Structures are given as C-alpha cells and as structure tokens.
Amino acid sequence: TVSLAEKLKSGSPVVTGWSMLAVPILAELMGRGGYEAVTVDFQHGAHDIASAREALAAMVLAGTYRLARIPVGDNATASRLLDLGAQAVIAPMINSVEEAKAFAAATKYPPLGERSWGPHRAAMLDGLPLEAYLEKANRETVSLAMIETPQAVAALDAILAVPGIDGVFVGPSDLSLTLSAGADMDRDGEKTTQAIRTIADHARAAGKIAGIFCMSPEKVMEARDAGYTLMAYGADMGLFHAAASTARKACTV
Amino acid sequence: TVSLAEKLKSGSPVVTGWSMLAVPILAELMGRGGYEAVTVDFQHGAHDIASAREALAAMVLAGTYRLARIPVGDNATASRLLDLGAQAVIAPMINSVEEAKAFAAATKYPPLGERSWGPHRAAMLDGLPLEAYLEKANRETVSLAMIETPQAVAALDAILAVPGIDGVFVGPSDLSLTLSAGADMDRDGEKTTQAIRTIADHARAAGKIAGIFCMSPEKVMEARDAGYTLMAYGADMGLFHAAASTARKACTV
C-alpha cells in the first residue's frame, strides 16, 4: 500500500475529514463513509491525547490515512501524536523560518531533526518492527506548516526550504482575517484568493506538498485545480448538525 | 411549557432522534439541529448509565424532550433512567399483560406502581422541588410498551388497558420478522402494514399514545396519517455515516 507521503507527493488527491468532537467512532465512520483520510484537531477541536489515541486506532480499523493538527506552538504534542500513530502532523500559525525549524525538529529523527525515540504504538499500528519504523520514519512522516498570515506568506519560500518541512497547509479563515488586519472574514476575497494560488504555486515549485482547509466541495475542486493535493473538507460537528437538521426538516409534521 | 405527556396525548406530533452511539454531544446536536426529542437507546444502542446520564443533561441544554429505551425486560433500568431525567421510557418486547404490568410497576409511584423513591437528578433537571416532582410524576412520566410480535398484537387491547401504561410503540423490523416467523424482514409487507394500522387505531380508541420507529421521512408522514403521535426517525450512527459518505462523494477528486 502507498504511504500518505508518497501519495501526496505523487500528486494524487487526498481528501481528509476533520475530527473535532474528540469522538473516535466518528473518525471511524468518516473512514467507513468513504474518506481516505481523517485529521484529529487539537487546535480548534476538542481532542486530547486520550481521544486522539483511540481515534488514530479507529482510523486503522477503517483503513484511512491518519493526520493530526496540533495547538499553536505545541511541538511536544506533535512528537506525541506521531508516537501514537499519526502519519502527518499539521502545525498552525507557522509564521517564520524559526517556527518551521522548531516544528521540523520535533517531527523528524536525527540527523534531520531532534525527535526523541519511542514510537512503539505507531510501529504496532503499522505492523512494523521498530527498526523498520525508524528506517522509514523521516521519509514517510509528513510535517505540514500552516500558512495563514501575511508574515507566513512573506516567508513562504524560506519556510518551504526548511529541511524536514514536507509541505504547507492553508487556513483560509485566519488568512483572510489577518490579510485584512481583522477587518473581515472574506475567504473568497481577492487578496485571500490570490494568496491561496501563490502558496500552491510556490509549494509545487519547491517540490513540496500543498494542503488547504475547504469550506465546501466546490472549494475542494477549486483547490485541486490550483495544485493542492491535500484538501480538508467536512468537520464532524458541522456534518452531524447539518444531517440532523436535514433529517428533521424532511419529516414535515 | 407543555410536558411531553401532554403534548403526545393532545395529538401533537413529536419526532424523536435516536441516540445509539452513546455520545452525549450527538444527542445535543440533534436537539440543536431541530429535533424536539431524542431517545437514548439501551437495547440496540451502546448506551450505559454513564452515557445516558450525560446525554439526558445534554438534551436539557438543547431544549428537547428526553426519552430512553431499555434492554428487554430490564425494568430496574427503566426506574434508573427516570431518576436520571428521562421523561419517557420505551420497553421492548412487551408481549403480555404480565410484562406490561411489571414495566408499569417500575415506572409509576404507588398506588399506580412500585417505583422506588430517589428522583433527585430528574427533579434538578426539571428545576423542581422533590415534592413537586412526586406530585406530577405519575401524570407526566410516559411508559410505552413495544408491540413487535404476534403475541403482543394479540394482547394489544389488554396491554393498552394496563394502568400505568401510557401507550404503545411499534418496532416494524421485529414485527415483520416475527409476523413471518423469521422468514423475512419486510417492513412494508401487507401483514406488517396492517398490524401497524391496527395498533394505532386501538391505541387511539383506548385514549393512549401510539409511537413507532420509522425508516424514512416518508414513513414518518405515513405514520402520522395513520394516527401516530410519536415518530422516531434518524439514528446518530446512520445519519453520520450517510453524511460523511455524501460529503466525500460531493468532492469529485
């Protein structure tokens, strides 16, 4: 089977569901419903180590790729999530080369980084001996830096050039908010749209992965056309709320 | 505000979501999505006392009516769920007057039944002093006997006549399975359809509530037309699985 890293680097599209409610069975059901990947969200979602541990195992059960997003600056948790079986980690608010380096240090083993040894659960979920895990880890573990501020856009090429950073991931909400200095949340505005295109172009030019959070299936397709290979769409809270609303409304009594 | 008992007896329709995954936030989201009632399912769902306790509180937060279904014959749990705040309890596989009486005994205080005293959490969720809870309990607590076998249909009028039984609730899957002696699951077959109509008619004639589990919004409307006032539609597991599938499919990449 193809690793997530290979798949993303080869240009094949990956759509990931978004696990916010910290409920492992929902991560599993996203996989069973057709998602090829699920992301546990520690930044704006309610996940903690316990729910992430179970959700990552549930993804193995469902046969999906396993991603996780950490809270701002919490690189120690990036290491922990890899140890628990995440195949990719997304770090929010990477605004400088220094922040990108610190993130890469936590997610890659020496000599590339400083990740500390202890991936027993991850190797078990992969069905690999520890040596095999070590051999493949730096190659197959995906570290994605979020680009979601003007500072980050300005530093984009330098961030993309950091060894151990495998790609970038765009947060359109924060990007539109910071590009307008907090004035409005206009994800479809010209500045944001332009930045989103630029980011994909530069990532591709650098031979790295481009990912993005999408608010609709249309945006997923748009992003794909723009050169993104990793598209997030569908958070469990929103999906279920909408499904419940639709179901009740369909009963016109 | 109108109690669930009053509402159902007055003939107003109530559509209840179905909580199977034992995840309280999903019960809350069904309420926020528009459901006026949610049922925690201990029979075929994964609920236990801990998840039910939290789900019942989550329903108060969402402003929905609170129902629960017990495992077959587990009347002690019926009492416990009322103590934890359920406003109605559904008992599966009530096939005889004796079973109906035992169920009513567990859900109604003397002299109607033998429910034991201890509704501290329920009264708290209602914002009532204990005396006020006691005064209203037998009147407002709804006990529903499931009619889902030929024996139950045969005993229908006698079951409806049991003091403390407030109504019946139809399980079309088991009904079609038992009416065909296990031959097939034909919820729309003639026998099942006829039984479903008969049950509503007799319940209405007895001045009692008729409820039913529905497999689609169309079935909800059909049941309503047949005289049912309580219609269950939308289990969390199915709703979410379908929503995830639809979301992923909408992303044509």
Place this chain on the structure above:
Amino acid sequence: TVSLAEKLKSGSPVVTGWSMLAVPILAELMGRGGYEAVTVDFQHGAHDIASAREALAAMVLAGTYRLARIPVGDNATASRLLDLGAQAVIAPMINSVEEAKAFAAATKYPPLGERSWGPHRAAMLDGLPLEAYLEKANRETVSLAMIETPQAVAALDAILAVPGIDGVFVGPSDLSLTLSAGADMDRDGEKTTQAIRTIADHARAAGKIAGIFCMSPEKVMEARDAGYTLMAYGADMGLFHAAASTARKACTV
C-alpha cells in the same frame, strides 16, 4: 482490623456516606473527611460498574468500609460488586422470602448460596490469597435486605430467618410512601415511625443487623437509640449542593 460484619454484629455504630454521583474521588473524600464507610448506589445513584470499581478502590485508599446498593432485583450485579471489592451489598425492595433467598443465593458461596467463583479483585484489595478470601467470604460479606413496603414488614421475621441474609436496611421514603398507598411522603408519621422501631426490634431479636437511611444527623442518633447499627447519612449530591450554597451565601456581596 475489625471486619465490617463483625463491627456491625457487635453493635458498634457505623455511619456510611452515600455515593450517588458516580465520582470516585468524592467517595475517597468522604472517607478522608471522617466517614468510616461509604455506599455506592446503583439504584437511585448514577453508578455503573466502571465508577463502582474505581470508587471501591478509592475507599481502600481512604481506609473506609465498602458498601454498595444494587438496582431492584439485580442480583447478578450484587455478585459483581462483591467481586470488585464491596464488603456489603444492600438489595432494595425485598418484599418476600423468595426475593430474600434469591438475593442471598447471589451473595453467598455454597453451601449457603450459589455465588460463582471469581473474587480476584476483591481479594487483591483485601491483600489476601484467594483461599483466604474463600474461607472468610460467607462470614464477612454482609447481605442486607431492604424493608420498605407493608409486604416486607409483614414478611419481616421470615426474611430475617433466611440463611445468608445478614440483616435488613430500612428505606423510610419508600416505606412512608407505600404505607400510605402513595398518599404522602411522611417519614416522621406514626405508621412509619412505628414500623422503623419494629424492624430494629425484630432484627435484634433475630441476632441480625439493622440498618437505615437517615435524612439528618438527628435521625442518625434516633436510629442508633432505636437499635440500629448501620446508619446512612450524607449523599454526595446533597452535601455538595448545600456546601456550595452555603459558601456562596456567606459571601454577602
């Protein structure tokens, strides 16, 4: 150290706190606060096997005796709670000799009863080899039948005579409710007061333990004077609610 059975039979008073919220640390804090015993309540409290397992261990940490009350008629849970370390089990609504016998069967090993073998956790909490646990179990495990209806009072002597029943436990709320046929909850009424005295007298005459749920410290003392040795007073939910109310009110701002 003296076993709970010995202590109760010797006539020494034991006051037990009441764990309803299914929160193990509160059981521990009752012990640390001075209670010599705590009861986990599966009937009107929110406990389940998981919370009981932890609460029983927390009681060992706090050095208290360990009791549990089961739901009505749930003798299988009585066996389970003993296996998890309970030293006494209280069964509600024992209204007949048959019910008393079934309860004793579940809590005593052969030849006295039919309890099935598997007390590994209980023996571990006691620091005993399994053989030593078996040798002492029937002698030191306390089975208490609740007397809380007129039928139970009528059958009192016969219930007390059942081998394996170590004593009775009075539920004044249900007793007053059933003695008045549901008319009112008058725990201090004449009928209830008289029944409470009678029960202690007969238990003492039969050489068995008399226990009772008390609504105030005064009632504890009254019960003690009447011949009871096990008095329950102080449920976690009520204690904490009152403590919070008192604390806030003391801040007159």
Place this chain on the structure above:
Amino acid sequence: TVSLAEKLKSGSPVVTGWSMLAVPILAELMGRGGYEAVTVDFQHGAHDIASAREALAAMVLAGTYRLARIPVGDNATASRLLDLGAQAVIAPMINSVEEAKAFAAATKYPPLGERSWGPHRAAMLDGLPLEAYLEKANRETVSLAMIETPQAVAALDAILAVPGIDGVFVGPSDLSLTLSAGADMDRDGEKTTQAIRTIADHARAAGKIAGIFCMSPEKVMEARDAGYTLMAYGADMGLFHAAASTARKACTV
C-alpha cells in the same frame, strides 16, 4: 476466512485470552501477542457496555475472534453484546433446560429464538450489509451454556439438545465448589475431573461445541485431548501481575 462457529465445530482448537480488567488495549495486545480469540468477561471481570464496545472493536483491529461472557441470567446483555460485535456469548450457571432456552431465545433470531433486530455495529465490524448479517447470524453466532453445577451436569444432555444452544463451557472452579457442596476448591479432584471428561464426551456425541476455562497451559492441552475445542487460558489481570513480578524479580538489585 473461517467463522468462529465453523472453526469450533470442525474440531479445530481455539485458545481464548480472558479480558477482565475492562481495558480494550489489553484485548488488542492479546490478539497481537498471538491469541486467536479474546473473551470479554462481564461476570467476574470489570467490563461494562462501554469497555466491551471498545474491546470488541480492538479485537477486529488485532484480527481475533470475539467472545463475551454475560453475568448470571442477564440475557438482555447477551443480545446487546452480539449487537456490538461479539461472535460468541458464554452464559454462566445454566442449570436447567429452561435457563438454556431463555439464553438461546436471546441470542438467536426467529424462528429459532426471539433475538430482537438491531445488529448495526456488528454488521459494520463484519463489513456486511444488514441482510447478509441476518442471513448468517443464527448459523455463525455461538451460544455456549456454562455447565458448572451438579444440576447442570444432571441436565447436560437436555441442555445440549436445546435448539439454539451451540455448545457448553465448563467452569472448573464453580464445578469443584458445587460438586463438593462448598467444601473445597479442588479442580483436579476426581469428581471434577470425571465431570469434565463426561461433559466433553456428551457434547461431542450431541455434535456440539465443548469449551472450558483452564488454569494453566497444561490444562489446555489436557482439555484438548479430552475433546474440547475452545480453551480459555490467560486472564489479563493475572498475566500482567505475573509479568510485573517476574520482571522486577529478574532485576536482582
């Protein structure tokens, strides 16, 4: 892949680990460690619906067969465990044909029994549509009655003849305790040994499965030789306690 029922009926040996601590990861680790089956124990173990739900999924992850033991007489839980994905259920203390019939009724669909419809999670874990689950359920779901008293031994052939009972399972501890009327726990005594042989012979003669709890690997082999195909050996609590003890002792400091 061969179903558990087929495997057991074909005479192939199955050794099951025993999950008592209600810790799903330990069930998974038993599977990863080589066990081809794991049993979640609700009778003497600490499991409840929540831990069982997770442990059964963990077994799918580890690729093992999935069994469960219910508390005494708790047939409603037998149905629930099948709905959550158990492939076999073991019922303790089946001492009469009536008890065997009630157990079979709860575990087999009509016309064989009265199991109620709702196996959504089980079918999902099997990767089957609901119809396919229904078609195979009565054939592949294994119902095992525990023979562990003289009454049960006396009724053995009649119990084995109950439609829907797929086999028997011996509890040597209770058997030795009850055969000696509580006098001693002599699992290797003559009476117990003889009964164990008789049970296997009669089960085989009736074309049904014979299972047994074993206290050592030697007993597993002995049971196998006596005709048993399902042997339980290795409870998580005991295995871990012994492993910790051995590990510490090996460090002679």
Place this chain on the structure above:
Amino acid sequence: TVSLAEKLKSGSPVVTGWSMLAVPILAELMGRGGYEAVTVDFQHGAHDIASAREALAAMVLAGTYRLARIPVGDNATASRLLDLGAQAVIAPMINSVEEAKAFAAATKYPPLGERSWGPHRAAMLDGLPLEAYLEKANRETVSLAMIETPQAVAALDAILAVPGIDGVFVGPSDLSLTLSAGADMDRDGEKTTQAIRTIADHARAAGKIAGIFCMSPEKVMEARDAGYTLMAYGADMGLFHAAASTARKACTV
C-alpha cells in the same frame, strides 16, 4: 443578559466557584447552589480539555458565567478554552509585559491579537452565528493576568496597559511566598496586604478589572471593599471535604 465583561467592568461583584477536581457535575452544582460563575482550573486543578469541555457545557446548563485558568505559559490552551466556551481566561505568573502580550495575543482576534479562528463550540453555547461571535469576541472575552510575584507588582502598570489585557487577578499564596522569597506563606502579612490594595487601586485607575483568589468569605468582602470585582472563593475539593467532615461529625455516634 449582561456579559461577564460588562458586569465586571461595571463594577458589579462576581463571585466564582473553583473547579479543581475535573468533575463537570460539581461545576453544575456550584451554579445550581447559587454561584454566578465557575472557574475550571488547569494550573493547580486536575482539569484537561475533556473535563473542561464538559464543565463549560454544564455551566451553561446551570446558567453561570464561565471562566478558566491555564497552566503557566500555556497560551495555546487559553485559545482552546475560549473555543470551547470560556468567557474569561486567567493566566498565572504573568511577570512581564512580554508575557502579558503573548497571553493577549492568544486570546484576542486581529488586529488586537493573533487568536486563530475556530470558535464553533463557543458560538453554539452562546446560541450565536459565527459572525456575531466574531463581532463581539474581543469585546466580551476577558483576559486576566495573574499578579503574584514582586516582578509582576513592579511591572503592574505596564501590564495593565497592554492592549488586550482586560484586568489582573491576584494569587495571594504565591504573592506572599514570593514577597518573602519563599520564607513563609503569610497571606495576611503586611507586605501582601499592601500589595493586594495597590493592585486594586492601579487596576481601577487603569479602567481595568481586578480579581483575586480568597481563602474565606471574609476575604471576599474585604476584597470587594478594596475595589475588586471578581472574587474566587470555594474550591470543590475543599468544599466537599469540609462538608463530609461536618456531616459525619454532626452524627455523634
């Protein structure tokens, strides 16, 4: 209804209970017992994201204001708690303008700070659309810097002047410990008392909120008189331990 920010800024007193045990029902009971606010404590309490998520929802159920204290320097958790519904966050050990700025950055949206977008649960608990949440967030979200060292006192005016810092919160235990260089814990000593007065005066002069942890109702009143508007009194662990002790002692048997 008045927001917490408005209330505190208007000079109305708010007394907050303190949730340390990480038990959501206790937070709810503090609200039901009369507290108008509850604080979940991640620094010295046992809370984590899971318990905080439930406790914040329980506070909505009880109708109280919702506060949280983060561990030292853990600003990522400040953002997370706001996303989960906290209306105010208290940061311990803010000893410099730099630390105050970093804290404000994590709790305020641009242009005031750098809080990242994702308040879906908070908006849901408020019953607000996301746009409305964004519009009010910086105005109604309260960021309180703890002043509990000599360095902090020295930097007080500068900390109070940091945009996005809505006020200060005094920790008298640490303040007395650090003012005496670890020599003793004398919360009523002259130095500490004087500092406590100075802090309120300066906060008031700066038009910002002054809050403080109090060891008794008397201290609450004293603080109120000194100009504080937010007073914490009553930790769940201490309240329950004292309540249990008082209850047992009242039973003089």
Place this chain on the structure above:
Amino acid sequence: TVSLAEKLKSGSPVVTGWSMLAVPILAELMGRGGYEAVTVDFQHGAHDIASAREALAAMVLAGTYRLARIPVGDNATASRLLDLGAQAVIAPMINSVEEAKAFAAATKYPPLGERSWGPHRAAMLDGLPLEAYLEKANRETVSLAMIETPQAVAALDAILAVPGIDGVFVGPSDLSLTLSAGADMDRDGEKTTQAIRTIADHARAAGKIAGIFCMSPEKVMEARDAGYTLMAYGADMGLFHAAASTARKACTV
C-alpha cells in the same frame, strides 16, 4: 518511611516500572507485583492529566514511589504532576543549563525556583497538612534532567550544578541515536557505553542522583554496578505483549 529522595541519595537502588498505556490499574499491578516505583510517561506514553491523576493514586494504593516523565519542554506539566502527587519528575532532552534552570524553576518553590502554590492533592496523598508539604517539598521532590544528546553530555557538569536539579537520567536510545547523528541505534556501542559510564561518574562526583532507562534486567544490574541508583525497566505495553505471547505459545494446540 523513607522518602524517594532520601533513598536515591543514600545510594539504595530503586527499580521503576514504566506506565505507557495510561491505564491506572496496570500501574497498581506493577506495584503489587513487586516494583517499588512506577513512572507515568507523558513523553512517549499515552498518559494525560486524567490518567496520571488516577495512576498516581493507584500507586499510593499499591505502596510504590511515584514518578512521572513530562513531554519535551513542558515544564508547566511538571508542576501539575507534582501537584497531583508525583514525587519525582523526569524532563527529557535537557541539553543546556538554561533548559535545566527552567525545569528546576517549575519544580521547586521559592527561593530555589518558581513553582506556584497549589499541592492540595499531593499533600492529601501524603497525608500531610499543607504547611508540612511546603516545608519538605523542595527537599523531597526529585527533579531529574535527561541526558540524551552530545550537547547534554558536553554540558553535563554545568547541568548537574544547577540548583534544584537533583540528578540526571539517561535515555540510551536517544543517546545512541544522537551520538551517531542518526546513523544507528546502538545502545551497546562503545560511544554510548562510555557516555553512560561518564554520566554516572560525574553525577556521583556532584553528589547527585543518576538514573537510566534499561532494556533488560541485565542492563539494570550493569547500571547498578556503574553507580546508578534509579533504574527503569519494564514498560506495561511490552510486558503485557510478551506475557500474552508467552502464554499463548505455552498452549501447544
């Protein structure tokens, strides 16, 4: 009883089990199995605050010393674990004096460090009044800096000289990985072996504690001979996996 600090400083050996699975009962069972200490691992194990809180209490029940390892750089969690009852904290990847000082600041009260006041649970587990806890805390709380990189080895003496650092703890896996610049994991290689000896020698010379993670009982004895007093051996995941494997293999059917 002798404190962990005293014992380690006196030169008595302490072997600690390693709790990775975040399952409190396994920590307890390690103690009951003979371990005199257990370490909860937040770095490579699955622990979080909730599981650590319960595991630390379980260790008191089992009578073992209580240690914890934090994630890289997460000093706020070091403080929290001490508040919850840890007697020693191990900090990974301490590569400089600055990092050592920041760690010591978080674990020692003034004037030695900046630990904030709030050890209510720890004092309760110790059975001590808060004043007594404060008096002993800096003396009896053990802060161990992990030496596991060439930079750390180079800074060893300076790290050992940091006030508040009670000793060092070697991670041989990371040490061998970093000494070889990621080339291989050769824990028995010459460079690693030499470094391990050097570290013990320098720690002893500085009058401080030397601890180390060991991969086998032989390594424990070797470390002891080299001058180490704290040896970690036996992680719950590995112990159980091996025990399950051995148990199943012993059944040759």
